[in-house]
Amino acid sequence: DAGVIQSPRHEVTEMGQEVTLRCKPISGHDYLFWYRQTMMRGLELLIYFNNNVPIDDSGMPEDRFSAKMPNASFSTLKIQPSEPRDSAVYFCASSTPPGGWGNTIYFGEGSWLTVV
Amino acid sequence: SQKIEQNSEALNIQEGKTATLTCNYTNYSPAYLQWYRQDPGRGPVFLLLIRENEKEKRKERLKVTFDTTLKQSLFHITASQPADSATYLCALSSGGSYIPTFGRGTSLIVHP
Numbered sequence: 241d242a243g244v245i246q247s248p249r250h251e252v253t254e255m256g257q258e259v260t261l262r263c264k265p266i267s268g269h270d271y272l273f274w275y276r277q278t279m280m281r282g283l284e285l286l287i288y289f290n291n292n293v294p295i296d297d298s299g300m301p302e303d304r305f306s307a308k309m310p311n312a313s314f315s316t317l318k319i320q321p322s323e324p325r326d327s328a329v330y331f332c333a334s335s336t337p338p339g340g341w342g343n344t345i346y347f348g349e350g351s352w353l354t355v356v
Numbered sequence: 357s358q359k360i361e362q363n364s365e366a367l368n369i370q371e372g373k374t375a376t377l378t379c380n381y382t383n384y385s386p387a388y389l390q391w392y393r394q395d396p397g398r399g400p401v402f403l404l405l406i407r408e409n410e411k412e413k414r415k416e417r418l419k420v421t422f423d424t425t426l427k428q429s430l431f432h433i434t435a436s437q438p439a440d441s442a443t444y445l446c447a448l449s450s451g452g453s454y455i456p457t458f459g460r461g462t463s464l465i466v467h468p
Contacts, residue, residue, distance in 0.1 A: 255447065273455075282460035283400070296455070302366075344390065345447075345456060347399030349454050 244348035246332050258299045258320040261351045263332030274307055274317050274335040277344055322355045358383045360459035368465045377462050379446035386448040389422055389429050394443045436466045452466040
């Protein structure tokens with residue numbers, strides 16, 4: 241399996257521009273997560289989906305952030321307009337249902353976003 | 357408020373020694389606790405999961421303990437190697453949603 245695939249790996253954009261991050265989860269995983277990692281705040285959950293439906297978006301910092309999952313194999317995280325404080329590494333991750341073992345999360349390699 | 361604490365200072369040890377990392381938590385009743393490894397520029401990778409009714413879990417050179425009375429997990433790497441150098445994150449899941457919340461991680465540096 242190719243694992244969780246994210247694009248782009250690196251993005252440098254100017255303040256005010258729209259940024260779209262993309263993710264393909266592991267086939268068969270029906271949970272998808274978007275995390276953000278910074279030195280100051282560590283790894284924060286932004287939003288997660290179950291069977292393509294957003295379940296909890298309480299971690300989304302503000303209305304400038306939006307996420308969609310139109311089908312089981314694709315999700316996007318959009319920031320519009322972007323600001324310098326959005327600079328971070330954004331991870332997409334997926335997992336199978338918790339069952340009796342909890343959620344073991346499989347992470348992508350991250351999208352490194354710099355807003356100048 | 358809920359809090360997960362991992363030592364922010366890097367742990368430096370000599371190759372061959374046992375590395376012990378600590379994860380403390382407050383205001384949590386975790387059902388599961390997980391440890392992940394993160395290398396620079398990469399995403400976290402799952403290592404071990406331990407449930408609340410388990411005291412200890414082992415996998416090769418790795419050992420995790422979970423003390424719900426002390427609200428603490430210890431992560432041990434025996435016979436450490438320079439290749440074990442990385443940041444190690446603990447993550448807690450409460451019953452119900454089971455979605456893990458991550459600590460900020462501790463950096464381990466193993467010197468040859």
